[in-house]
Amino acid sequence: MPAIPNWNSKTAKACVCYISDQGYLFPSLISAIQLKKNISSDAADIIMYYVGSPTRQSALFQSIYEKFGIGFVTISPDAIDTMHIMFARLFVDRFVDPKYERLLYVDGDTQIAGSLDPLLNAQLPSGMFCAARDPMALAIEWKNRVSTAQRGYFKSIGLSTDRVLSYFNSGVLRIDRQSWQTISAATLDEIKSRKEHFRFPDQDALNLVAGDKCLTMSFKWNFPVFLLNAGIDDVVDPRVYHFMSNPRPWQGPFQPWGQKWHTSYLDLVVEHPELAPYLPTLSGPRYLKYFLQQHYKKKVEGIVWKCPEIFEKIAIIEASAFV
Numbered sequence: 156m157p158a159i160p161n162w163n164s165k166t167a168k169a170c171v172c173y174i175s176d177q178g179y180l181f182p183s184l185i186s187a188i189q190l191k192k193n194i195s196s197d198a199a200d201i202i203m204y205y206v207g208s209p210t211r212q213s214a215l216f217q218s219i220y221e222k223f224g225i226g227f228v229t230i231s232p233d234a235i236d237t238m239h240i241m242f243a244r245l246f247v248d249r250f251v252d253p254k255y256e257r258l259l260y261v262d263g264d265t266q267i268a269g270s271l272d273p274l275l276n277a278q279l280p281s282g283m284f285c286a287a288r289d290p291m292a293l294a295i296e297w298k299n300r301v302s303t304a305q306r307g308y309f310k311s312i313g314l315s316t317d318r319v320l321s322y323f324n325s326g327v328l329r330i331d332r333q334s335w336q337t338i339s340a341a342t343l344d345e346i347k348s349r350k351e352h353f354r355f356p357d358q359d360a361l362n363l364v365a366g367d368k369c370l371t372m373s374f375k376w377n378f379p380v381f382l383l384n385a386g387i388d389d390v391v392d393p394r395v396y397h398f399m400s401n402p403r404p405w406q407g408p409f410q411p412w413g414q415k416w417h418t419s420y421l422d423l424v425v426e427h428p429e430l431a432p433y434l435p436t437l438s439g440p441r442y443l444k445y446f447l448q449q450h451y452k453k454k455v456e457g458i459v460w461k462c463p464e465i466f467e468k469i470a471i472i473e474a475s476a477f478v
Contacts, residue, residue: 161221162221162224162225162226163226167198167200167255168257169200169256169259170199170200170201170251170252171199171200171258171261172244172260173186174204174206174244174247175203175204175240175263177207177210180205181405181433182403182420183203184203184223185420186261186266186267188223189266189419190267193270194271194275195272201226202226202227202228203227204228204247205227205229206231206235206240206243207229208229208231217229219430234246234250239356241356244260244325244328245339248339255332256332259275260328261326261327261395262326264397265327266396266398266419267396269392269393269394275329279331279334279370281334283334283369283370284370285369286323286324286369286372287324287327287372287377288321288323288324288374288472289324290381290399292319292322292323293465295322306319308354314362318362318366323369323371324397325358326377327376327377327395329376329478334368338361342360342361374387374393374469374472374473375392375393376394376478378393378395379397380398380411381411381460382456384453384456384457384460385456385459385460385461385465387461387465387469402445402449404417405434406445410452421434
């Protein structure tokens, strides 16, 4: 009888899922290592589902993931109908072991800073799932060019005003297998039936098809890092920091995170020098561009987002969050 891998608990009925192609195996490893330190022992198995063919690179990462007690499972692109990797979260019921009843999907461009036990242990009503509001929903009513254009786009794809105001982000999803199977199948049907592509492909479709089945989770479980510029972390006390756009912390010690979260990636390379070729780097001009961009954004976002309207909306969301 084959030995049980050191990441495969005999008792865990929950699974934390990371999904990646070769490009995100490095940053996802940091998130997964941090997450393992922030859940109770045997609360869940943590597994990276690598979509692609086995390669020398994937074999190297598999050995290191498993060294840290994190599962590594290679799945064929056929398991996600050869669609783009961003849609893979809609196929988890196909490739995650059926023994796992509770699932937590986490994007790889995250860092974990506190216990996720309450999120993992949340008991969802049948047919429902849990996600955090997207920051777009906080600013969608602003009377400026960007928000006006975004409202027009949402209207064009059929999102009602209520759905726009509660538009959620798909970067962290607390789901139950049986409910998700139905929700994701309907979402995939919507995606494949559209003649025009969505602007935010999987996320727009999920909001359109399953917005009424989404329970709002606290921003602490999916905190947009740019909100650090407005001091909103003092209100939310984040546990999952989500780096939603470039630059990312593995690319450099940019604002608003600075050296604090960049160091984790460097320390991993010191510990495992064989990973050095896979640490993403920037050219000199691109680095300078991001350096100036992030300093500018820190000043502007600190003014724009640090307003009573935003803090009031967040306070209401946090007070009524399902978990």
